[in-house]
Amino acid sequence: MEQQRAAGTIGMWVFLVTEIMFFGGMFLAYTLYRNAYPAAFASASNHLDLKLGAINTAVLIFSSFTMAMAVYCTQVGKRQLQILSLILTIGLGVSFLGIKAVEYHDKYVDNLIPGRLIPGRPFKPEVQAPGTPFDEHKLHLLPGASVNNVEMFFWIYFAMTGMHALHMIIGVGLLTVLLIGSIRNRYSPEYFNPVEITGLYWHFVDIVWIFLFPLLYLLGRHLAHGG
Amino acid sequence: MSEHIVPVRVYIAIFLALMVGTALTVFAALHDFPWQFNTVIALTIASIKATLVVLYFMHVRYSSRLVWVIVASALFWLAILFALTFSDYWTRSWFQVT
Amino acid sequence: MQSGFPFIPESASTQSGNVDALYFYLSGVTIFFTLLISGIIIFFVIRYRRRTPYEIPRPIAGSHRLETLWSVIPFVIAMSFFVWGAGIYFKNSRPPKDALEIYVVGKQWMWKFQHTTGQREINELHVPVGRKIKLIMATEDVIHDVFVPAFRIKADVVPGRYTTQWFEATKPGRYHLFCAEYCGMNHSQMGGWVIVMEPTEFENWLSGNANQMSPAAAGQQMFQTLGCASCHGANGEGGRGPALVGLFNSQVQLTSGQMKADEGYIRESILNPQAKIVAGYGPIMPTFQGQLNEEQIVQLLAYVKSLGSSQPQPAPAKPVVTSAATK
Amino acid sequence: MEEFKVPPPSKVNYLNAEYGLKSWLLTKDHKRIALLYMGSISLFFFIGGIYAMLIRLELLVPTGNFLTSTTYNKVFTQHGIIMIFFFLIPSIPATLGNFLVPMMIGAKDLAFPRINLLSWYIYLLGGIVTIYALLAGGIDTGWTFYAPYSTTFSNSYVVATGLGIFISGFSSILTGLNFIVTIHTMRAPGMTWFRLPLFIWAHYATSLIMILGTPVVAITILLLAFERLAHIGIFDPAIGGDPVLFQHLFWFYSHPAVYIMILPSMGVVSELIANFSRKNIFGYKFVAFSSLAIAVFGFLVWGHHLFVASQSVYAGMIFSFLSFAVAIPSAIKVFNWSATLYKSSISYDTPMLYALGFIGLFAVGGMTGLFLASLAIDVHVSDTYFVVAHFHYIMVGGALFGYLGGLHYWWPKITGRMYPEGWGRFSALVIYVGFNLTFLPQFVLGYLGMPRRYHYYPPEFQVLHVLSTAGASILGVGLMLPLFYLLWSMRYGKKAGGNPWHLPGLEWRTQSPPLTENFEHTPVVTWEAYQFAPVEEMEVVGKFGGDKAEV
Numbered sequence A: 001m002e003q004q005r006a007a008g009t010i011g012m013w014v015f016l017v018t019e020i021m022f023f024g025g026m027f028l029a030y031t032l033y034r035n036a037y038p039a040a041f042a043s044a045s046n047h048l049d050l051k052l053g054a055i056n057t058a059v060l061i062f063s064s065f066t067m068a069m070a071v072y073c074t075q076v077g078k079r080q081l082q083i084l085s086l087i088l089t090i091g092l093g094v095s096f097l098g099i100k101a102v103e104y105h106d107k108y109v110d111n112l113i114p115g116r117l118i119p120g121r122p123f124k125p126e127v128q129a130p131g132t133p134f135d136e137h138k139l140h141l142l143p144g145a146s147v148n149n150v151e152m153f154f155w156i157y158f159a160m161t162g163m164h165a166l167h168m169i170i171g172v173g174l175l176t177v178l179l180i181g182s183i184r185n186r187y188s189p190e191y192f193n194p195v196e197i198t199g200l201y202w203h204f205v206d207i208v209w210i211f212l213f214p215l216l217y218l219l220g221r222h223l224a225h226g227g
Numbered sequence B: 001m002s003e004h005i006v007p008v009r010v011y012i013a014i015f016l017a018l019m020v021g022t023a024l025t026v027f028a029a030l031h032d033f034p035w036q037f038n039t040v041i042a043l044t045i046a047s048i049k050a051t052l053v054v055l056y057f058m059h060v061r062y063s064s065r066l067v068w069v070i071v072a073s074a075l076f077w078l079a080i081l082f083a084l085t086f087s088d089y090w091t092r093s094w095f096q097v098t
Numbered sequence C: 001m002q003s004g005f006p007f008i009p010e011s012a013s014t015q016s017g018n019v020d021a022l023y024f025y026l027s028g029v030t031i032f033f034t035l036l037i038s039g040i041i042i043f044f045v046i047r048y049r050r051r052t053p054y055e056i057p058r059p060i061a062g063s064h065r066l067e068t069l070w071s072v073i074p075f076v077i078a079m080s081f082f083v084w085g086a087g088i089y090f091k092n093s094r095p096p097k098d099a100l101e102i103y104v105v106g107k108q109w110m111w112k113f114q115h116t117t118g119q120r121e122i123n124e125l126h127v128p129v130g131r132k133i134k135l136i137m138a139t140e141d142v143i144h145d146v147f148v149p150a151f152r153i154k155a156d157v158v159p160g161r162y163t164t165q166w167f168e169a170t171k172p173g174r175y176h177l178f179c180a181e182y183c184g185m186n187h188s189q190m191g192g193w194v195i196v197m198e199p200t201e202f203e204n205w206l207s208g209n210a211n212q213m214s215p216a217a218a219g220q221q222m223f224q225t226l227g228c229a230s231c232h233g234a235n236g237e238g239g240r241g242p243a244l245v246g247l248f249n250s251q252v253q254l255t256s257g258q259m260k261a262d263e264g265y266i267r268e269s270i271l272n273p274q275a276k277i278v279a280g281y282g283p284i285m286p287t288f289q290g291q292l293n294e295e296q297i298v299q300l301l302a303y304v305k306s307l308g309s310s311q312p313q314p315a316p317a318k319p320v321v322t323s324a325a326t327k
Numbered sequence D: 001m002e003e004f005k006v007p008p009p010s011k012v013n014y015l016n017a018e019y020g021l022k023s024w025l026l027t028k029d030h031k032r033i034a035l036l037y038m039g040s041i042s043l044f045f046f047i048g049g050i051y052a053m054l055i056r057l058e059l060l061v062p063t064g065n066f067l068t069s070t071t072y073n074k075v076f077t078q079h080g081i082i083m084i085f086f087f088l089i090p091s092i093p094a095t096l097g098n099f100l101v102p103m104m105i106g107a108k109d110l111a112f113p114r115i116n117l118l119s120w121y122i123y124l125l126g127g128i129v130t131i132y133a134l135l136a137g138g139i140d141t142g143w144t145f146y147a148p149y150s151t152t153f154s155n156s157y158v159v160a161t162g163l164g165i166f167i168s169g170f171s172s173i174l175t176g177l178n179f180i181v182t183i184h185t186m187r188a189p190g191m192t193w194f195r196l197p198l199f200i201w202a203h204y205a206t207s208l209i210m211i212l213g214t215p216v217v218a219i220t221i222l223l224l225a226f227e228r229l230a231h232i233g234i235f236d237p238a239i240g241g242d243p244v245l246f247q248h249l250f251w252f253y254s255h256p257a258v259y260i261m262i263l264p265s266m267g268v269v270s271e272l273i274a275n276f277s278r279k280n281i282f283g284y285k286f287v288a289f290s291s292l293a294i295a296v297f298g299f300l301v302w303g304h305h306l307f308v309a310s311q312s313v314y315a316g317m318i319f320s321f322l323s324f325a326v327a328i329p330s331a332i333k334v335f336n337w338s339a340t341l342y343k344s345s346i347s348y349d350t351p352m353l354y355a356l357g358f359i360g361l362f363a364v365g366g367m368t369g370l371f372l373a374s375l376a377i378d379v380h381v382s383d384t385y386f387v388v389a390h391f392h393y394i395m396v397g398g399a400l401f402g403y404l405g406g407l408h409y410w411w412p413k414i415t416g417r418m419y420p421e422g423w424g425r426f427s428a429l430v431i432y433v434g435f436n437l438t439f440l441p442q443f444v445l446g447y448l449g450m451p452r453r454y455h456y457y458p459p460e461f462q463v464l465h466v467l468s469t470a471g472a473s474i475l476g477v478g479l480m481l482p483l484f485y486l487l488w489s490m491r492y493g494k495k496a497g498g499n500p501w502h503l504p505g506l507e508w509r510t511q512s513p514p515l516t517e518n519f520e521h522t523p524v525v526t527w528e529a530y531q532f533a534p535v536e537e538m539e540v541v542g543k544f545g546g547d548k549a550e551v
């Protein structure tokens, strides 16, 4: 049993290593192009919804906390609390995805979906002309930014957040299985490995977001004060 | 593997720290620091937050050496990927402008 | 065509001898080690063949001394390969200042060459013997690669930027030109000949084909028709846009820093003018991306270059890949 | 002192424990899964081999028009893709590794038997998707998928093939994960790290590469597919992307992947050299750690595929330097194997012939890799037949020879019957001769300037191409022989018994074919790896190896 438990945990850690490398490829592309096209990336970044991004960060951190509590409650055998924590975690995860969907929709409205990801709706943002009144639906280009490279940003944005969202969806699925398991009283202080491993996965997804948030939403904000 | 059970107050403390970190990073992002300090600050805060999650929420602090090694190797390989790719791009003239 | 020694191709450039020498050295080392290892193995295999079915030889644990020896010796040999190989490579990847420039555009599946004096060729390249030649290469579509075995040179041609390579032919003759990066259906037919001629012959060839407009002249024409002149002045002397006279190879003051105006920079300035703004000017220059093919861009480039370079051209630090990617 | 008993051979073993298709398709037994894998990779090897024969046939004449250029391009691409992703990468790990890793460390199974089965299904799914792509129209990008040809210009089934490779990548990740966890947590009592057979070390190193590299190629292929489907991508110059970034990401995996292919083979060869010369490996620790060193250094050299790809000159020099560094652990292995033979007792059984062949051919393949790593030479021979010869020497002369050697060596364990020794030696010889005749001329071709992936070529290269094709036919015949006699031996071969080679390894201390649980009792290991004991003791139940070896 002990060996089994160790194997499960180590297996999940090894799996998380592969996940790190998987996201690593995209982080690399991000770093490269952010360095090459700082102005375009900052302009695009400023067009993202800072408020929603920050709220989502908080939501996800909170869900990580409830997840940690779920593991804790299983370890000490508080079943009611364990179920409650799991429900909360799932709820927060779903909220995150909901907010993300709202953001995606905003981008859709502003014609910011890159390439032909959505057939018939190519990337074609309206660019704010200098001196005209601020319009939040228009792209405000900083000096030196070119629209082409803004498209690159949005592709990286959708690729990374999309991959992250996919991981969230899988995570919510795993949590649902756990929830059913705990309602059926399957886990106990002697046997909590599934909860623990799912927790590891969930926290990992949280960590990815902890990096995505500043990289995608924050860098370059200072260039357009209050923008 | 350790049977270590992390007390609830640690979790709460970490949770609060993460929230504060988030607020800080947003706050810092809206201020104009010289040079690349905006980037440095944002990434430092993110790394601290990630470290807290890894150490406490993911229990690495209380885990076997093997888990430490696994985490470290992931970071090491990520560093390889970045360092050697940039050994190309940074020595091309592409990045001459700063 | 075939040289006397059938294991190496014709050697017809200043660098081919160096590469061959290194190749012989490596071949020697390889043959030596292969024979050494095979010899040892064969000797052991015969000498220590199993004589009785159940014999158990005495175990030997190993020897740190020996193991260190056969880690250090290969390392030292390998470093000699490295130093020698990198030395030749580094030298060969710096195009000399006084080289004759030839523009190369690859497209599926042909090579177009244009001499600064206007002669155009397809799948054939005429060059004089004893002159340093620098190829400035671009592609209309996928990655191609200019490979001339007799010169021991090869470099990929990458979409979105210029790459360069150079050679100096030493022997008149006809040499294979291959495309050495897989580029689709007729990759194997995307080639032709490099024809190396005596200088006088080459002059004759040039004058025999002199009816074409030089790339710079063609570029000048486009400069007028595309409306560049409306901002940069009829002769590039400047106006709403900065002066282009003396721009090439100068140090440009940008809003975001400083940069050398090499080929890649000029290319980018035409295709993605917003990316790097000259200090003191607004981002008003329209992009010409999608309106020009690589050949036309090359001609504009040739024109801008013909407006003179302000500084004596310093040896570029990173040849072969000097170029910048376009935005 | 722990008594270790060889059980009287039971009639029940993993092969006949259960019958019926379902018992195979739903099995969680690592040995059965290994056989499932073996069947599927053999199938892919033959498909790949037929493509190889088509290549060689077409190149018999300079302007062969038995195939069109488009078809030729598809043929070599599919040859490369199938051989690499569906044959060589899973070959040893998923078959011999799957079978033997648990047995060699004294475990009942891998740590995650169900994941192991899942990995086979994933592999199969990836294979089916790829075969679908091939039948639907094929792919013509070269196995390297370089952008922008693959993203924009190719008119072939790039996305479907990419998907197949993407899927099968997960099977390799899961196998690697399973091995790592198994080796860490399931070793039998007394099986310390330095008592592990070198085969295990090699597989551990291989698994590291699998889990660290594969995800990067997975995301790369995914991005490539999007670039093709949605016309949006990080490799597209139109929006500021760099096609060379694709090459960086691709080779970040694919260079280490060549060590996924060779390390397991090196593991096999270490076993063969030691066991067929009855001698412990000279410098066990050096050989063990050199596997890890190859796995780590292997990640530092990918840029040597980009020397002429417009990579920065300085990066080229860094990668060149590091490529030479990675050669040293390989050199250590070669010399230590040779030294192991000193004052040993060498038998000339088929597996040993393959092992000896491996050393020589790998040395040649590896040292010609050094030609390629020497910048100035690579400029000339990159993308020529020199490269083709280099990697076939390592992948066929090295990796495939190791696989064949291992297959013969463990055949009695797997099937319970011996292969016919005479046929084994004969075909090893034929393969060796055919192989050299096929690929030795290609080194010369390459230096003469014959580019690779060429359908038509200048006539002066014909002589060497004819030689190569002649060799390939011999090689093809040689490779057909094992197929026949191995299958034949499954029914008519001599019964093998638990330990036909009289060896001390744990896998030999149980019956052949083994029980489903591998061992009757969990073994307790008291001996070092490759500690040979007199045959009387190996045979006598209860006085087996271990206790005697204390001396």
Ligand code: HEA
Pocket: C029, C033, C037, C073, C074, C075, C077, C078, D144, D258, D259, D261, D262, D304, D305, D307, D323, D324, D326, D327, D328, D330, D331, D332, D334, D362, D363, D364, D365, D366, D367, D369, D370, D371, D372, D373, D374, D378, D381, D382, D383, D387, D390, D391, D394, D395, D399
């Ligand atoms: C199993 C597969 C495998 C292995 C193990 C290797 C091993 C090595 N490879 Fe190879 N390689 C490939 C498969 C492999 N390669 C493939 C498939 C390609 C082409 C991909 C494509 O484009 O399609 C390729 C291409 C390739 C290139 C790019 C060529 C080009 O396209 O321009 C280079 C360049 O450096 C290279 C180098 C090396 C080196 C230095 C090693 C080293 O690891 C070798 C180390 C081994 C030894 C050195 C031999 C043992 C040592 C001795 C006998 C002692 C004597 C030694 C000394 C004196 C130093 N390889």
Ligand code: HEA
Pocket: D045, D046, D047, D048, D049, D050, D052, D053, D055, D056, D076, D077, D079, D080, D081, D083, D084, D087, D088, D141, D142, D143, D144, D388, D392, D395, D396, D400, D438, D452, D453, D454, D455, D468, D472, D473, D475, D476, D477, D479, D480
């Ligand atoms: C594991 C990897 C592997 C293996 C085992 C092989 C095996 C062989 N390969 Fe291949 N090869 C590659 C990996 C491999 N190759 C790769 C990665 C490429 C690059 C692709 C690219 O450029 O994208 C390549 C490219 C390649 C080329 C270059 C094509 C070109 O650039 O235009 C050639 C040319 O000779 C070739 C030949 C062969 C031959 C003759 C064999 C033989 O060893 C095969 C022998 C096997 C059999 C013959 C099968 C068994 C027998 C039968 C099925 C019966 C039929 C036989 C007869 C009728 C005789 N291969």
Ligand code: CUA
Pocket: C106, C109, C143, C144, C145, C179, C180, C181, C182, C183, C184, C187, C188, C190
């Ligand atoms: Cu152009 Cu190959």
Ligand SMILES: [Cu+2]
Pocket: D254, D255, D258, D301, D302, D304, D305
């Ligand atoms: Cu490599």
